[in-house]
Amino acid sequence: MKKWLLIAxxxxxxxxxxxxxxxxxxxxxxxxxxxxxxxxxxxxxxxTARSVQKALQDNDLVTExxxxxxxxxxxxEVGWKYLEKKDAHTLAVxxxxxxxxxxxxxxELTHEQFxxxxxxxxxxxxxxxxxxxxxxxxxxxxxxIKEDPKSIKIGVGxxxxxxxxxxxxxxxxxxxxxxxxxxxLVYEGGGDVVTALLGxxxxxxxxxxxxxxxxHLAGKLKILGISAEEREEDLEDVPTYQEQGVDMVFPHxxxxxxxxxxxxxxxxxxxxxxxxxxETELWQEIVENNDWESYYMNSEETSAFLKEQTAMYKGLVExxxxxx
Amino acid sequence: MKWFKLGMxxxxxxxxxGFLISAINLPxxxxxxxxxxxxxxxxxxxxLIVLSVIYLIQELRKARESNDHIRELFSGRTPVLIxxxxxxxxxxxxxxxxxxxxxxxxxxLGALLFxxxxxxxxxxxxxxxxxxxxxxxxxxxxLLGVSLP
Amino acid sequence: xxxxxxxxxxxxxPINIMWIVIGGFLGTxxxxxxxxxxATAVAVxxxxxxxxxxxxxxxxxxxxxxxxxxxxxxxxxxxxxPGDGSAIAATFDGYPMARQGKAGEAMALSAVASxxxxxxxxxxxxxxxxxxxxxxxxxxxxxxxxxxxLTLSAIVSxxxxxxxxxxxxxxxxxxxxxxxxxxxxxxxxxxxxxxELSEGLDFLIVIIGIYALGEVLFNFLTIDEDSKKERKKxxxxxxxKDQWKRSLMPMLRSGPLGFIIGVLPGAGGTIASMLSYSSxxxxxxxxxxxxxxxxxxxxxxxxxxNAASVGAMIPLLTMGIPGSGTTAxxxxxxxxxxxxxxxxxxENQPETVWTLVNSMFIGNVALVIINIVLVGLLVKxxxxxxxxxxxxxxxxxxxxxxxxxYTAFDFFLxxxxxxxxxxxxxxxxxxxxxxxxxxVGGDMEQNFRMALASSNGSLGIFFxxxxxxxxxxxxxxxxxxxxxxxAFQRRKxxxxx
Numbered sequence: 001m002k003k004w005l006l007i008a009x010x011x012x013x014x015x016x017x018x019x020x021x022x023x024x025x026x027x028x029x030x031x032x033x034x035x036x037x038x039x040x041x042x043x044x045x046x047x048t049a050r051s052v053q054k055a056l057q058d059n060d061l062v063t064e065x066x067x068x069x070x071x072x073x074x075x076x077e078v079g080w081k082y083l084e085k086k087d088a089h090t091l092a093v094x095x096x097x098x099x100x101x102x103x104x105x106x107x108e109l110t111h112e113q114f115x116x117x118x119x120x121x122x123x124x125x126x127x128x129x130x131x132x133x134x135x136x137x138x139x140x141x142x143x144x145i146k147e148d149p150k151s152i153k154i155g156v157g158x159x160x161x162x163x164x165x166x167x168x169x170x171x172x173x174x175x176x177x178x179x180x181x182x183x184x185l186v187y188e189g190g191g192d193v194v195t196a197l198l199g200x201x202x203x204x205x206x207x208x209x210x211x212x213x214x215x216h217l218a219g220k221l222k223i224l225g226i227s228a229e230e231r232e233e234d235l236e237d238v239p240t241y242q243e244q245g246v247d248m249v250f251p252h253x254x255x256x257x258x259x260x261x262x263x264x265x266x267x268x269x270x271x272x273x274x275x276x277x278x279e280t281e282l283w284q285e286i287v288e289n290n291d292w293e294s295y296y297m298n299s300e301e302t303s304a305f306l307k308e309q310t311a312m313y314k315g316l317v318e319x320x321x322x323x324x
Numbered sequence: 325m326k327w328f329k330l331g332m333x334x335x336x337x338x339x340x341x342g343f344l345i346s347a348i349n350l351p352x353x354x355x356x357x358x359x360x361x362x363x364x365x366x367x368x369x370x371x372l373i374v375l376s377v378i379y380l381i382q383e384l385r386k387a388r389e390s391n392d393h394i395r396e397l398f399s400g401r402t403p404v405l406i407x408x409x410x411x412x413x414x415x416x417x418x419x420x421x422x423x424x425x426x427x428x429x430x431x432x433l434g435a436l437l438f439x440x441x442x443x444x445x446x447x448x449x450x451x452x453x454x455x456x457x458x459x460x461x462x463x464x465x466x467l468l469g470v471s472l473p
Numbered sequence: 474x475x476x477x478x479x480x481x482x483x484x485x486x487p488i489n490i491m492w493i494v495i496g497g498f499l500g501t502x503x504x505x506x507x508x509x510x511x512a513t514a515v516a517v518x519x520x521x522x523x524x525x526x527x528x529x530x531x532x533x534x535x536x537x538x539x540x541x542x543x544x545x546x547x548x549x550x551x552x553x554x555p556g557d558g559s560a561i562a563a564t565f566d567g568y569p570m571a572r573q574g575k576a577g578e579a580m581a582l583s584a585v586a587s588x589x590x591x592x593x594x595x596x597x598x599x600x601x602x603x604x605x606x607x608x609x610x611x612x613x614x615x616x617x618x619x620x621x622x623l624t625l626s627a628i629v630s631x632x633x634x635x636x637x638x639x640x641x642x643x644x645x646x647x648x649x650x651x652x653x654x655x656x657x658x659x660x661x662x663x664x665x666x667x668x669e670l671s672e673g674l675d676f677l678i679v680i681i682g683i684y685a686l687g688e689v690l691f692n693f694l695t696i697d698e699d700s701k702k703e704r705k706k707x708x709x710x711x712x713x714k715d716q717w718k719r720s721l722m723p724m725l726r727s728g729p730l731g732f733i734i735g736v737l738p739g740a741g742g743t744i745a746s747m748l749s750y751s752s753x754x755x756x757x758x759x760x761x762x763x764x765x766x767x768x769x770x771x772x773x774x775x776x777x778x779n780a781a782s783v784g785a786m787i788p789l790l791t792m793g794i795p796g797s798g799t800t801a802x803x804x805x806x807x808x809x810x811x812x813x814x815x816x817x818x819x820e821n822q823p824e825t826v827w828t829l830v831n832s833m834f835i836g837n838v839a840l841v842i843i844n845i846v847l848v849g850l851l852v853k854x855x856x857x858x859x860x861x862x863x864x865x866x867x868x869x870x871x872x873x874x875x876x877x878x879y880t881a882f883d884f885f886l887x888x889x890x891x892x893x894x895x896x897x898x899x900x901x902x903x904x905x906x907x908x909x910x911x912x913v914g915g916d917m918e919q920n921f922r923m924a925l926a927s928s929n930g931s932l933g934i935f936f937x938x939x940x941x942x943x944x945x946x947x948x949x950x951x952x953x954x955x956x957x958x959x960a961f962q963r964r965k966x967x968x969x970x
Binding site: 328329332336339340343346347350351353354355356360361364365368369371372375376378379382391393394396397400401402405406409410413414416417418420421429432433436437440441442448452456460464472 | 509637638640641644645647648651655657658659660662663689690693694695696697858860861863864865867868869871872875876881882884885887888891892895896898899900918921922926
């Protein structure tokens with residue numbers, strides 16, 4: 001109860017600030033706001049965009065109308081190209097694809113062309129096996145791969161070069177395995193990957209923790225490790241990679257960015273509203289229901305974070321054998 | 325109208341060849357079998373080329389047979405209708421995102437009705453155009469929440 | 474059992490009945506419109522469901538899904554313009570029936586067929602959900618490849634008498650399916666640097682182009698003659714005893730078939746309806762009437778695709794695995810509402826599951842009524858002068874296309890396929906092999922390569938399980954069946970000659 005009050009209080013204060021800012025005579029924003037989800041309705045990006053819309057609007061953080069625009073295609077590229085030509089009333093949801101698309105040679109765009117505004121949430125990645133699998137921890141699994149990489153079938157989806165894939169590349173690298181030797185079966189989506197594991201068609205899968213959590217709790221499969229900093233609530237029996245002696249934390253984050261050339265005033269406005277939004281009860285509830293985790297960073301922190309991530313991904317893409 | 329019947333197998337051959345050539349020139353895969361992405365399209369495009377040749381021979385044999393539909397295609401105002409629909413569609417595609425849904429749809433549907441239904445019935449054309457443009461705009465944009473330009 | 478009763482009473486609450494009716498009606502409407510399928514309808518409702526009771530939201534979304542199966546065939550029958558893959562089979566005999574002045578009968582029959590399939594599938598759900606979910610897991614890449622190959626070969630074998638054209642259409646469809654990023658390797662194929670093509674060509678554009686736009690262009694050939702000899706006759710709005718008798722067994726056979734295929738993740742209504750159509754044609758005593766307005770040729774696929782939509786709920790609810798585009802969107806929405814479909818749902822919230830099952834029962838009853846009432850209204854579409862109706866269909870085709878990926882670039886593809894559809898119709902090419910190949914072609918190739926990757930290149934994997942051997946036998950049967958029939962006919966014909 002106390003915690004709840006605190007959050008509500010913080011929200012009120014922050015919301016109050018937001019309103020006073022608008023009254024200070026700054027005329028931004030002055031028309032409808034548009035949030036671009038660079039994907040079809042239903043996926044993580046779309047859900048993020050619609051949740052931001054809902055949380056900003058229902059808490060009266062932004063009084064202008066907010067619309068979600070779906071612009072799917074090219075792993076985000078279509079939507080982000082669209083954003084490039086807009087003003088600060090348009091924002092777009094993003095993720096590490098805004099970095100890796102360029103590294104993988106599928107896009108000319110880089111995150112530097114846009115204005116970073118915030119990182120909002122993250123999911124964690126995981127490695128899961130069948131309950132009767134001979135491997136009971138990450139080390140055993142990695143040693144088996146090292147011995148005969150081709151003999152172990154790995155389920156991944158929906159595309160190579162995504163975080164599910166690259167996090168395994170990093171993990172394998174830590175054990176001195178050449179990621180180019182791994183035997184991947186690439187499925188259409190996260191759900192198909194889980195089905196393949198349940199049906200015994202692959203030996204292990206690398207996927208978001210949320211995809212396998214329920215199955216793990218039901219005893220239908222076993223999560224060997226997660227890429228988070230610490231153990232998850234409800235999954236106390238699953239150790240992190242770090243605990244198993246691998247020095248890596250791998251977030252699968254989602255954030256939001258604005259078009260190029262935003263003024264400092266506009267950046268400040270969004271910093272304020274998005275920070276306030278991240279504190280709202282509604283946002284916290286959405287985050288929890290989706291098995292996401294709050295991962296808020298403001299515009300400045302995001303900017304630094306993206307630089308750091310770019311360097312890391314550059315190495316991983318090379319290791320994966322997908323560098324250009 | 326013989327060229328129309330023979331045009332199809334030749335067109336299909338060109339499509340098959342186009343796919344075959346671009347398939348052979350696909351970049352090698354960095355992961356897994358380097359030729360993995362190549363086999364299937366190469367196989368299918370060869371199949372398409374072979375089938376088109378058989379089809380061409382079949383058509384040459386019965387070149388004299390007449391096809392009612394082809395006759396109709398070049399008679400009356402059919403060619404005008406088909407070409408105008410295609411041209412108007414292209415124009416619609418070009419103006420849709422700049423002029424916005426409502427304006428471009430009114431122009432497109434109105435023009436199409438004038439061509440198909442005839443300029444004589446201009447009153448009903450205009451009524452139908454306006455009514456349906458607004459109706460779809462409202463149904464898709466407002467009720468179903470589809471983001472229209 | 475308690476949970477079942479509790480589910481029944483929950484689903485009978487007036488508010489939930491209201492959601493069932495609203496969802497069913499909305500589904501019927503979006504099913505009729507080209508391109509705008511149940512997946513989009515569910516997705517745009519996500520913000521609305523935020524404020525709803527999660528169970529009501531689940532009921533509403535499911536009702537949209539199977540409501541779209543009812544609605545999908547309306548435009549197939551009336552205008553030969555299916556709105557989605559699963560409605561294509563309804564054009565084969567539904568549209569000829571409409572042309573013969575039996576539009577009302579066809580629509581009533583297809584509504585009842587959907588009902589029969591839906592109800593059978595709901596019972597199947599109650600009795601078999603868990604074992605079937607486990608059975609579906611046995612489908613690996615090899616089995617999926619063979620299932621898709623079976624569907625393709627069954628459809629191509631339908632184009633008897635014009636086999637070469639059938640195979641050409643199939644190859645074209647398969648090539649269309651290869652456009653876009655190659656999942657196994659990440660290589661971009663045939664995109665020519667166009668970003669919009671990088672995730673492949675949406676098969677719905679092919680459907681809308683070839684069927685909706687192509688059909689209008691094709692009708693322009695005779696537009697000035699047609700308006701003189703008005704085809705006002707729409708027939709009765711109820712089917713005849715003879716039509717019912719012919720359709721009953723095919724419906725009862727197709728329901729379970731569709732249901733089982735629906736349970737397989739990724740297979741879905743298109744494959745279900747196509748397979749049921751072709752198998753009914755093959756076992757029919759009057760196969761020559763198929764494609765010319767045979768009532769059973771309409772009833773069978775309609776029963777199958779609705780049963781498949783119920784079957785698709787099984788992997789979603791028992792394993793949390795979406796088996797189709799729509800259930801994928803539903804999964805996202807449910808998670809946001811705090812319902813986590815998966816193995817624990819049956820254990821922790823059985824009443825939620827049974828409420829849904831009961832609501833599907835009620836929903837199918839409501840939908841058959843809604844759709845039969847709508848028949849009287851919908852046949853009026855045929856009264857609209859063709860010269861006004863066709864421009865309107867063209868406009869709807871464009872807007873439907875826009876809703877697929879929100880870019881006017883797709884309009885160019887639509888026009889391209891519309892023109893190509895016209896040429897195919899003029900030259901008497903079968904359309905179904907092209908569409909079906911475009912739908913399943915991509916997955917077929919990927920599954921083939923995954924199967925080989927998992928067996929380290931050995932083809933033995935395609936005979937590695939009971940399921941795959943059974944599928945193989947069916948493929949051989951479906952390919953040889955026309956030959957067997959021909960042989961029999963010849964033998965019969967010989968003594969008289």
